[in-house]
Amino acid sequence: MIARRKFLYSVGAATLGGVILTAAYNRSKDFEESADIVVVGGGGAGVAAAARASELFKGRIVLLEKRAEIGGNTLISGGFLGVVDPKRQIPLGIEDSEEKHFKDIFENGDRSGNIELIHQLVSNAPRMLEWIERQGVQFQNSVIEIYGSHFPRCHLPKSPNGREYISVLSQKALQRGVEIRTNSPVIKLLTDNNGTVTGVEYETEGKIRKIRTRRGVILTSGGFASNPKLVEEFDPRLVALTSNSLNGSSGEMLLEAQRIGAELIDMDSIQCLPGKYSGGKIRVRFHNDVSRFILINALGERFVDESQRRDFIKEAVLAQPKSLFFAIIDNDGFESYDLLMRRDAVRGIETGDAFCSDTLEGLAEKIGVPPKALVKTVNQYNERVFEKGNGNTGFPIVQPPFWAAKSGMSIHYTMGGIRINKFAQCVTTSGKIIKGLYAAGECTGGIHGKNRIGGNGICDALTFGMIAGESIACII
DSSP states (O other), X not given: OOOXXXXXXXXXXXXXXXXXXXXXXXXXXXXXXXXXEEEEOOSHHHHHHHHHHHHHOOSOEEEEOSSSSSOHHHHHXXXXXXXXXXXXXXXXXXXXXXXXXXXXXXXXXXXXXXXXXXXXXXXXXXXXXXXXXXXXXXXXXXXXXXXXXXXSXXXXXXXXXXXXXXXXXHHHXXXXXXXXXXXXXXXXXXXXXXXXXXXXXXXXXXXXXXXXXXXXXXXXXXXXXXXXXXXXXXXXXXXXXXXXXXXXXXXXXXXXXXXXXXXEEOTTOEEEEEEOOTTOOOOOXXXXXXXXXXXXXXXXXXXXXXXXXXXXXXXHHHTSXXXXXXXXXXXXXXXXXXXXXXXXXXXXXXXXXXXXXXXXXXXXXXXXXXXHHHHXXXXXXXXXXXXXXXXXXXXXXXXXXXXXXXXEEEEEEEOOEEEBOTTOEEEBTTSOEEEEEEEOGGGEESSSTTOOOTTHHHHHHHHHHHHHHHHHHTTO
């Protein structure tokens, strides 16, 4: 529930520019065009929804993306997909289950996530994985534990970052006749006198246009991690941090959905990850594989267990001087990352965001920490890795050259958003379903609770995007 009045909209009679909407307003002559389904947002959830809906339903589907290209935050993400997958996990000696996945989400979200939604996610994620593989998405055989995932169930696409999902699913959608329009931000959701969503108003080439929908609208417009005003409203401590989300993550559609009656929940749950510090130029991602890196402070000391929850690590970083730290890896760790991550690291050396040296002492001098302290910290970490029976599955930091990324906490993901049911239908504060309105991905709330585990962002987007596409195609 949102406590801040300044962002609340009246949810009485649906209005547009202060004029009560009438039946005459929604007659087809008041719209420039019609479609069966409109998808708002072209990230992972959006292309999944469009691809799945177009697979099941042969009507007209239009996807509207506010930016100049589709992909959203999925495109620039690490691409890690957390799904239970015996086919890949069992040969690697990994015992996993949907029950364990549920427990990891529920417990690490402080038991505050919606139980029905979490069950829906974990029970449908394996089906989603099979579906996207049938569409053509390809994965490596390795399954790893990434930063904040707490278990090795994260799949790595064969293409770097999240490109594989966007490329494959958008192509499938286009092949089935979906119209994808970029530079087309949606401004308003349009409703009839009964509160049913009947279309959208959007801008294109400097003109305002309206599309009437026969089946409804799917919101996949993302969160608000790039909207400093909204971030400050719900966690003022974070306002000075950078954001690693695209500027499209500005939250307008959350407020628009709220305007027509949708409930917004968990808006104060904002996740941060290592990223660009204030003044940094490049986000160097040495922190992805939890078995490969350590985090150190300005004293050259390891100040947190890197396998801890993301929100715990966030608080530990914010307690450091100037909220700065360094991620340390060796060359084996460097070589384990994909080409784009390695490219960013090399570019980071030029911009002062990354550092490299043949010795730990040399690395310490470059990043300005006490050399003896850094050597001691790395040696202590390596000793624990080499110890047997302590449950540590990490790799030692021993192979030169050694690398460091200068980082701060960066706003990554907003767990709050539109309340939905298990069929991805949007719900009002009184629990009533808003007919004709569905939502999926980061614009929704209730699934992750207070803390999202690693690999679940893309899992959520693709799974509930698929479910939303199925629901609207079948008019659930």
